[in-house]
Every structure is written in C-alpha cells, then in structure tokens.
Amino acid sequence: MRARIIGTGSCLPDKSATNEYLSTIVDTSDSWIQSRTGIRERHLVSSETETTLSMAASAARAALEDSGLLPEQIDLIIVATVSSDFITPSAACMVQKELGAMKAAAFDINAACSGFLFALHAADAYFQAGIYQTALIIGVETLSKIIDWTDRSTCVLFGDGAGAVVAKASQEGMIASLQGSDGTGGEILMCKNRANNNPYIATGTAPDYLYMDGQEVFKFAVKKVPACIQSLLAQAELPASEVKYYLLHQANYRIIASIARKLKLPLEKFPSNVDHCGNTSAASIPILLDEVHKAGKLSPGDLLLLSGFGAGLTWGAALLKW
16 A cells, blocks of 8 residues: 555745845845746745644645544654644644544654655555554644844745645555655754753853755755656656646755756646745645645646755655546
C-alpha cells in the first residue's frame, strides 16, 4: 500500500506585506525584489492569535473537510516545521489536541524547506509497513519570528503560512520518492538555537536570526532539483512530458525558471505562488498543491512531481498519481 492524497488545505495570515511596504523599513524597492525573486508580497502573522499552531490547525481542518474524514479517523499526524511555538511539546501534539484526533500518533520533522516531503515519505513508509492507514501531514512556518527585519537580503524573501494534506493507504498514489541530506553544506542556510546556559556556562546571548548565503543556495537548488526529478522519472520509466505539473518548493521564481530550462520543459508545467506567498519553507509545497487543487486544475489519474530543497542541506522529491 502507498500514500494517496485525498484532501488538501491551507492557511495564510490575514495581512500581507507588499514590496512597497518593505521599502519603507529597509533599503529596497519593488523592482529590486521582483527582478531577483519574483516576489510581490508575502503574508505575515499580525496578532497574538495567529501562531504556528493556529495556522497548522486551520490548514488541517480544511484538508480533513476536503478528504471527508473526521479527526478521530486519523492514525498519524506529522508536522514539518522549523518555527514551532514550543521546543516541546511538538507542534504535531498540539495540533492533535486542537483537532481532537486522539487516536493518532504525532511527531514533528525538521528538514527545513524539504520538511513536507520528508513527512510525506515517512507516512508512505508507515503505510507500506502496514502500521497506519491514514495520515495528516502538515507543513507550517512562522518564519517572520526568526528573520532579521533590518537585513534586506533575507527579510524580503520569507513569509508565514501552512499547508496540509490527508493521505490514505491505497493501491495507487505514491509511485516513487527520494530524499537526501548533506550536512557539510549546513552553514549556507542556518539559524542557531539558544546558547549554552547553565551553572557552568552563561553566555547571555540571544538566539540568532536566520542566515542564508543566497548564491550558494541558488547553485545548490538548480543542480539538485533537476537531478532529483530525472532520477524519479527514470525509476518510473516515464518521460517528463507525462507529468502534468511539477510542484516545486517556492523559494525564488528565478530558481523555478532555471529548473524548467534545464529540464527543457514549458513553464506552464511549473505552477507558482511565490509572487504572493514568498518562501514559506516547509509550507510552500502543500500550500501550492492546495491552490492548484482548489482551482480545479487536477483530475483523477494526473501525475504530479513534487520536489524541494532546504537547509541541512536537504532535498526530496515524490512522484505520485492524483
């Protein structure tokens, strides 16, 4: 049995920050941001009631409604995030409580922007092993709380949001998948946690903001993602043209366009929402999937290829039948 997605949902904060607005707080401009990233605006939490948990739960409820399943029918909850509201308990346990899905096992995955794909692969493995039959998989980020809003090289890129899918063990669904990591590249995209603080050492330093070497991330992405895609297509013995849509991590439109050129595929096969969402890390692929699904662009039997890359370094891809 393999994972088949039977429902999608998403949640974006009410307020968005346009490029014009950001130009009033940092030295940047709409034309500078759009020409380099394709981003026009990004959604940011704007109240104490908008949290990682609230967005995750909202996206989860929408996915459950779309699937026709009730919370008590879910066996497994996996949340992919680097910006949970708590170090412990996990975001997944908090979502479980919020939904009342008390029969589910729940845990988090931290694989940064690849996190949703790592979570989807984990659920698929549980299904293949016969351990669980239904799963709620969520990618959610409140990246705005780990961004330095005086650093124009990062603050213009990221947004907040959540995306979720409900997956069920089925004869059809996941066709092929892969994931990988390279810790030797971890320093090009990172965010430190608390410093040591105990009776023997007290540094008194605050947690750092997210750091990214944009050029190195770009080179990594345009090399690794096409390789992942070609590997999955070879595994499935499918031509690239058979895939209806390639749903990639939404980091930068120039990255997406470069990948399409490398694969010699039309941009029409690469839906994008980076213009109005920015980079939402682990949430980007499930948010995009929900937008494509809710727009009526998917039909039963369509082939989709999902691929992402992120801090770690990490990467992943999944070829599946809708």
